[in-house]
Amino acid sequence: MGMTNAIELTGVDKTFGKVTALRGLTLDIRAGELTALLGPNGAGKTTAISLMLGLGAPTAGQVRVLGGNPRQDDVRRRIGSMPQESALPPALTVREAVELFARFYPAPLGTAQALALADLGSVAGRRAGALSGGQKRRLAFALAVVGNPQVLLIDEPTTGMDAQSRQAFWAAVTDLKDAGRTILLTTHYLEEAERAADRVVVMNAGAVLADGTPEQLRSQAGGARVRFTSDLVLAELRRLPGVDTADVDAHGHADLRTRMPEALLTALVQQGTPFTELEVSRASLEDAFLSLTAAQAPKDVIA
Template identity: 75%
Template sequence: MNGIELQEVSKTFGAGSKRVTALDGLNLHIRAGELTALLGPNGAGKTTAISLMLGLAAPTRGQVRVLGADPRQDTVRPRIGSMPQESAIPQALTVREAAALFASFYPAPLAVDEVLKLTDLQGAANRRAGALSGGQKRRLAFALAVVGNPEILLIDEPTTGMDAGSRLAFWDAMQVLRASGRTILLTTHYLEEAQRSADRVVVMNAGQVLADGTPEQLRAQVGGARVQFKSDLVLAELQRLPGVEQAEVDAHGRADLRTRTPESLLGELYRRQSPFTELEVSRASLEDAFLTLTS
């Protein structure tokens, strides 16, 4: 079952020579109950797609369905929670007052204290929104997105501005919400977070889907490994090692090699008895896959 469906969706802005195509025949299905990360470079169409899912705009062509209906319908909108990149939070209200105000807009909201605990804001409950730190403001925006007890959560760059502790707390809350059966779609530039936490990753560029699968499936498309070490070998020697597809050496003599056969490469180094230190071997990451797909 799909929580969100975009069928052959196009969205254009402007006219004539100033016409811009943000989405170009986009087909995107978000399965219910999953946490999906929507990735893409700036201008890929991610924010435009989310605005259509929220019912803030209509597609130029194609069909958008959220929970089986047009997201602009009054029966659908209360079932969607949104955390945009920029949130207009009433600065004079305390955290608790803001959460209570937003809760009053929904027919069956979560308890305010429950939401403050989920978003790690209990200690700031009586602080005015205008006095919060940047990370606390993002957590408050998250609280306002979930207080209505939505079935669908659409979150745009959630951890921007958060410190490391806040980011960990946010992802812990994501796992709680996912376990409760909610459908979550988020965009992020922190690809290691998507690799660690998402059930599924969709990569967009130029208004279309480039790749769609689990983080492991996308990493497997790139294949190979990254081998790093310090040695006296110069770049030309490193490039001639078996299986090396890409090689770099920094100013400190640390080699960074990409290969699909790390065993053969390391075997050759041992055979030559070429001394090396600080060896690190890692599989291709989601970031590697993303850069390969969007390059």
């Protein structure tokens, strides 16, 4: 595309009457990356995506997609959308629905390719109204990609999908990213975002709260969680090297967050501290998400 950013939001506000959905949101989505947009309910994610799709105009600020205004037809034709809820044509077969949507675009994918990406070949002749919930989500994905978009915006894609369908979906998304597509998605399945995303953006109260790779965000939550049982009191636990937070219950069960688990365990051994029930686990993206959003409950915002 000859550009660094596929999507640029600069100082974007969006209000609905007295309700503020976005507050000075500035966000760049780099071309060719898979970005996960996370946030609690009401953080402003869906509102931001609707502006990227050209479904509304910002109250203040600027939204640009592929270098242009997403409300213009020439830009919108290069954007694919898989909304959280889709009104599918119930009387059409899966194949007919995909063929119909393909006619709206100047250079669509072949019907067979779109069906294969969505793993719908086996039900291509079934009417959309007779599909299961997971199959309907896969059809929504096929309709989003059949236009051969440069930018793909996906809202809660795997809700209702079984494990096999989720695996097929993420394989298709990886193929699209490898082909140079820019993909922005929201999901409540943080383990999926952790595995697939190049970059994670956390929103809260209509603004960006954190932005980085999954590993960078995990490190903000503490590199690891160390649990064990010992006779150490809370003050002694907090003095161990690399401890960020520490808790201990009445039974001596310690729960520590640390960026240096090796140094912490080495100190325990060198001090001759008896301990049992040792458990060490790396901080997850979910740990980071909860840590980042816990102290910032959104006020007067909508989805």
